[in-house]
Amino acid sequence: MQIAIFGLGYVGLTAAACLAKTGHKVIGIEVSEAKVAELKAGGCPISEPGLHELLREGIANERFDVMQSAGGIINECDMAIVCVGTPSGPDGSHNMTYISEVSRQIAAAISTNRPHPLTVVYRSTIRPGTIEGLVTPIFKAELNGRFSDAVELVYNPEFLREATAIADYFMPPKIVIGTANGEPSRNMDLLYEGIDAPIFYTPYRESEFTKFVDNTWHAVKVAFANEIGRTSVKLGISARKVHEIFVSDTKLNISPYYMRPGGAFGGSCLPKDVRALQYIAADVGAHTVLVDSLLRSNDSHKHFLLEHVTQGIAPGARVLMAGLSFKANSDDLRESANVDLARKLLEAGYRLSVYDPSLVPSKLIGANLGYAYTQLPALNQLFVTRDVAEEETWDLAVDSIGILDTLNIKADRKVSTNALP
Numbered sequence: 303m304q305i306a307i308f309g310l311g312y313v314g315l316t317a318a319a320c321l322a323k324t325g326h327k328v329i330g331i332e333v334s335e336a337k338v339a340e341l342k343a344g345g346c347p348i349s350e351p352g353l354h355e356l357l358r359e360g361i362a363n364e365r366f367d368v369m370q371s372a373g374g375i376i377n378e379c380d381m382a383i384v385c386v387g388t389p390s391g392p393d394g395s396h397n398m399t400y401i402s403e404v405s406r407q408i409a410a411a412i413s414t415n416r417p418h419p420l421t422v423v424y425r426s427t428i429r430p431g432t433i434e435g436l437v438t439p440i441f442k443a444e445l446n447g448r449f450s451d452a453v454e455l456v457y458n459p460e461f462l463r464e465a466t467a468i469a470d471y472f473m474p475p476k477i478v479i480g481t482a483n484g485e486p487s488r489n490m491d492l493l494y495e496g497i498d499a500p501i502f503y504t505p506y507r508e509s510e511f512t513k514f515v516d517n518t519w520h521a522v523k524v525a526f527a528n529e530i531g532r533t534s535v536k537l538g539i540s541a542r543k544v545h546e547i548f549v550s551d552t553k554l555n556i557s558p559y560y561m562r563p564g565g566a567f568g569g570s571c572l573p574k575d576v577r578a579l580q581y582i583a584a585d586v587g588a589h590t591v592l593v594d595s596l597l598r599s600n601d602s603h604k605h606f607l608l609e610h611v612t613q614g615i616a617p618g619a620r621v622l623m624a625g626l627s628f629k630a631n632s633d634d635l636r637e638s639a640n641v642d643l644a645r646k647l648l649e650a651g652y653r654l655s656v657y658d659p660s661l662v663p664s665k666l667i668g669a670n671l672g673y674a675y676t677q678l679p680a681l682n683q684l685f686v687t688r689d690v691a692e693e694e695t696w697d698l699a700v701d702s703i704g705i706l707d708t709l710n711i712k713a714d715r716k717v718s719t720n721a722l723p
């Protein structure tokens with residue numbers, strides 16, 4: 303393909319060099335006169351292992367050229383890739399000036415008689431809604447009714463890490479491609495031909511959000527590792543040994559387990575031990591801000607779940623909760639987030655019934671019994687048998703531990719707190 307790349311910073315230059323290496327004809331467009339002059343003179347304006355060699359190779363075999371403005375070349379291209387910066391604005395949001403500007407430039411340059419639409423691929427990090435709310439209107443305004451014939455808009459986040467950018471380009475952890483309605487794109491398939499990585503086609507917003515989720519998760523991991531590290535050091539424990547043991551567990555720790563958006567955490571261990579670690583860390587002055595925020599975050603999630611399940615359902619409605627214990631196949635009610643949800647539903651005026659195949663209220667003993675009855679004094683009256691749960695018609699059925707599919711429940715609305723949609 304013939305590809306124009308707008309913005310020759312870390313992302314744009316790496317993409318340009320790697321695409322030229324793959325056999326595409328690449329034209330880099332960069333507003334900085336100094337960068338263009340340096341590249342034209344055979345230099346490399348950034349330090350990135352292997353990049354300079356690839357750029358020199360691209361220039362030598364005429365697969366890479368650079369210019370300061372797109373001029374007439376856009377209509378000779380199959381694809382334009384946008385890699386301009388999206389720096390922080392004063393309020394923390396991304397500054398979209400360069401994205402808007404470059405979009406207008408590309409849209410204005412598209413001629414009326416293109417044989418195929420130009421695939422315009424955004425690789426800069428942009429907030430969810432940008433392609434639909436900012437980029438599409440710019441193209442529509444400029445193209446005046448020719449939008450769907452003239453362009454295919456794509457969002458394709460970049461996952462490279464500086465210092466290993468070339469290797470990451472050819473071996474990415476995944477490829478995420480946002481298109482209108484998540485439809486596949488022929489040109490994007492051509493772009494990634496020969497690269498072995500899982501490909502996810504999604505609608506725009508999911509693809510735009512992915513990048514934020516990844517970067518925030520990396521930040522959470524660093525902050526968590528350092529909080530545990532400094533608590534270890536303050537306790538005279540080897541941070542390195544603790545880390546080695548922690549990351550060796552790829553079943554529960556470094557794994558998708560405990561990572562699904564759904565129920566709040568609860569049960570007899572997590573809240574209790576998080577609280578205790580907070581105490582230990584505070585005692586040695588380790589200031590574990592992230593760990594200290596976990597219980598508050600969990601409480602926020604419990605409030606969200608109440609809003610989520612009762613959306614459009616007025617107080618007074620008949621609600622069935624399928625599951626009260628903290629997870630399926632357990633009768634442990636201690637600090638169960640589902641007990642909290644049941645209490646919140648009752649306090650809000652819903653007429654609540656509960657079915658839980660693992661629970662027999664008369665068999666609850668000890669702390670389990672205490673917690674359940676403190677939170678739900680009328681616990682016995684809430685329970686219904688499976689027969690009753692299946693005979694009645696409910697206004698709302700809440701799948702709180704992932705068992706609703708195994709039951710034949712009639713309800714005007716069914717909603718899961720176990721797994722968010």
Ligand SMILES: NC(=O)c1ccc[n+]([C@@H]2O[C@H](COP(=O)([O-])OP(=O)(O)OC[C@H]3O[C@@H](n4cnc5c(N)ncnc54)[C@H](O)[C@@H]3O)[C@@H](O)[C@H]2O)c1
Nearest residue numbers: 309310311312313331332333386387388400404426427460
């Ligand atoms: N650097 C990374 O490791 C990395 C990784 C993944 C994603 N990203 C994202 O990719 C985007 C680019 O990052 P970067 O680090 O390459 O930025 P950068 O600032 O190094 O490069 C951006 C380039 O775009 C040029 N530019 C601005 N407007 C232009 C226009 N209208 N036409 C042509 N060129 C124009 C600038 O002069 C600059 O050289 C950002 O949104 C960033 O968040 C960066």
